[in-house]
């Protein structure tokens with residue numbers, strides 16, 4: 217029988233939590249910033265305190281330690297039941313999104329609104345709806361102020377597009393057009409990824425498809441009964457709304473989590489006047505838009521599928537009038553599996569592109585870029601999650617020539633990869649498996665892809681150990 221007493225571990229975890237709270241308190245003492253309460257609505261500006269690097273790191277330690285404590289303390293069968301039913305939370309979030317609950321509750325303030333009134337615009341059954349909102353409130357998303365009366369809080373207000381309910385009902389297709397598009401990402405996750413994920417077990421155990429890396433033999437294909445890849449399927453006329461939402465998800469979702477993360481980890485300021493950045497599979501060009509704001513010396517080509525480029529033209533015309541006309545940015549329909557046009561390219565940028573494709577397809581993309589690269593000029597910036605193992609990693613491979621590639625593991629008793637604080641990247645990894653037969657990669661996997669495609673991985677930037685979507689792998693041609 218195992219006689220290890222978990223009390224010592226609980227005390228060590230409690231000490232991590234207490235020390236981290238003290239760090240937050242000290243960091244904020246001399247500033248005018250307050251640590252945002254769950255009761256106050258979310259705005260990017262009100263996250264300023266949490267964005268201070270030591271506060272962010274302390275917060276990550278608290279998340280890791282608290283989740284580990286819960287895993288120790290709750291009876292194991294109950295923990296497993298709770299985890300196995302997480303799908304209900306995804307479903308409830310989707311219901312809150314499509315009933316526009318956050319927008320309806322915006323004007324109700326902390327007094328909140330009775331569920332009968334929240335349910336009216338979408339004619340949802342109020343009794344059933346209250347139960348959905350109660351599950352969310354029990355997980356700190358909305359507050360049940362009094363029986364059946366709900367109010368927004370910080371987490372639920374993340375769903376709020378800022379639009380009036382009349383505007384949304386009049387043009388539901390345009391719900392996520394506007395400055396706040398975080399809900400578009402949550403709708404993509406709960407409307408496309410959730411059904412795909414639920415088909416994954418069957419696909420994984422299928423004697424053929426379970427071993428395939430084809431991007432159209434996936435759980436998504438089974439769930440949506442199609443032979444098309446997700447991007448081909450998005451291009452069908454009947455999926456135009458979903459595709460527009462996905463494009464907004466890539467823009468608004470990522471930016472709301474951490475705006476302008478593109479500028480960190482690569483010295484864009486050092487690129488001389490007139491340097492050309494090509495954003496390959498760049499969506500509507502949101503990363504180049506961030507770069508254009510900070511680095512006026514750069515010019516851009518945003519490449520994507522033709523439908524996406526049409527959206528991109530609208531985006532750039534409204535955000536940066538004149539940039540298209542002056543040639544500062546070119547929006548170009550280009551298939552990234554095809555050869556690149558010859559140009560003097562300073563940077564090829566690939567953000568959230570390689571994670572959509574299995575290795576074979578990534579190599580085709582990378583080789584096409586390598587063929588168009590100038591060994592004296594061109595760098596490759598891959599902006600993707602970089603995963604660690606959940607155990608110590610020593611002796612896995614040779615990274616000594618790669619600047620910044622060593623990542624300090626968490627100290628015991630925390631898991632070396634910080635466990636729950638970093639779970640989102642691991643969850644995206646399975647989402648990629650479900651949607652595309654693709655994956656988030658470790659630094660060694662990136663290194664291997666580069667080696668096989670004529671690139672050399674020279675530098676890695678992880679950013680804060682708890683930040684989602686900051687890491688970059690930088691390569692040069694060999």
Ligand SMILES: C[S@@+](CC[C@H](N)C(=O)[O-])C[C@H]1O[C@@H](n2cnc3c(N)ncnc32)[C@H](O)[C@@H]1O
Pocket residue numbers: 447466467496497498499500502503519520521524550551552553566567568569572
């Ligand atoms: C996950 S999104 C990332 C978009 C953008 N890089 C960003 O970070 O917001 C992947 C992009 O790849 C594009 N894409 C898919 N297949 C493509 C292809 N064959 N050629 C060019 N772009 C493609 C999609 O349209 C989509 O915009």
